[in-house]
C-alpha cells in the first residue's frame with residue numbers, strides 16, 4: 188500500500204492516524220495515532236516482533252506491498268539508517284556518502300563531522316563496524332533530512348563503540364535538529380538519547396514517556412533510574428529479570 192504523503196506544517200514532522208499493518212492475517216500495528224513534532228528526538232522500544240521496524244518502514248514509505256490502512260504524513264526529506272551500514276562495497280567511502288547527490292564539499296564536511304576526515308578514499312571493507320556506521324550517518328546527513336529514521340543503528344556494535352556513537356548521534360542532532368525516530372531494544376540507549384520514549388505493545392503505543400533531563404546524560408544518573416523502571420515495567424520486565 189502506498190503511504191499517503193502530504194506536506195505538514197513546520198511544527199509537526201510525522202502524523203499517524205489509525206495506522207494499521209497486518210501480515211498473513213495477523214495485525215502487527217493496530218490503529219496507531221502518533222504526532223512527532225519537528226525536531227523531536229523520539230525512541231521506539233518494544234519486544235522483538237512488536238512491530239517497531241514495521242512502523243519505521245511505514246513512516247519511511249518502504250512498505251508498499253503490505254496490507255494496511257490509516258493516514259500517514261511525513262516530511263519530504265527523510266534519511267534512514269539501518270543496523271548494517273549498507274555501504275556499497277564497490278564504491279569508496281566518499282562516493283557512498285554522495286550517492287545520488289552532488290556536492291563533494293558537503294560529503295567531505297559530513298565525513299569530517301562524523302570523525303572520518305581523511306578516510307574519503309577508503310573502501311567500505313577497510314572500515315571497522317563503528318566507522319561504517321559513522322559513514323552511514325554521514326550519508327544520511329548529507330541529505331539534510333528533516334526526519335532521520337534509525338533502525339537499531341548501533342545494535343551490532345560493541346558496548347564501548349556504542350557509547351561513542353550515542354554521543355556522536357546526539358551531537359549531530361544538536362547541530363542539525365532533524366526529527367529522529369530511533370528504533371532500539373536498548374532501554375538505556377533510549378533513556379540517554381531521546382527526549383521522548385514510546386513503547387510499542389500489542390500493536391499500539393502502550394507508553395509515551397517524556398524524558399525531562401538535560402544532556403549530555405550520564406548512564407549513572409540516579410534520576411534516570413526512575414525512567415528505566417517505568418520502561419521496564421511497560422515492557423513487562425520484572426526486577427528478577429533485570
Ligand SMILES: Nc1ncnc2c1ncn2[C@@H]1O[C@H](COP(=O)(O)OP(=O)(O)OP(=O)(O)O)[C@@H](O)[C@H]1O
Nearest residue numbers: 210211215233234235236237238239240241242372
Ligand atoms: N514482510 C513481512 N512479511 C511477513 N511478516 C512480517 C513482515 N515484516 C514483519 N513481519 C512480522 O511482523 C511482526 C513485527 O515485525 P517487526 O520486524 O516490525 O518487529 P520488531 O519489533 O522490529 O522486531 P525486532 O526487534 O526483532 O527487530 C513479526 O512477527 C514479523 O514476523
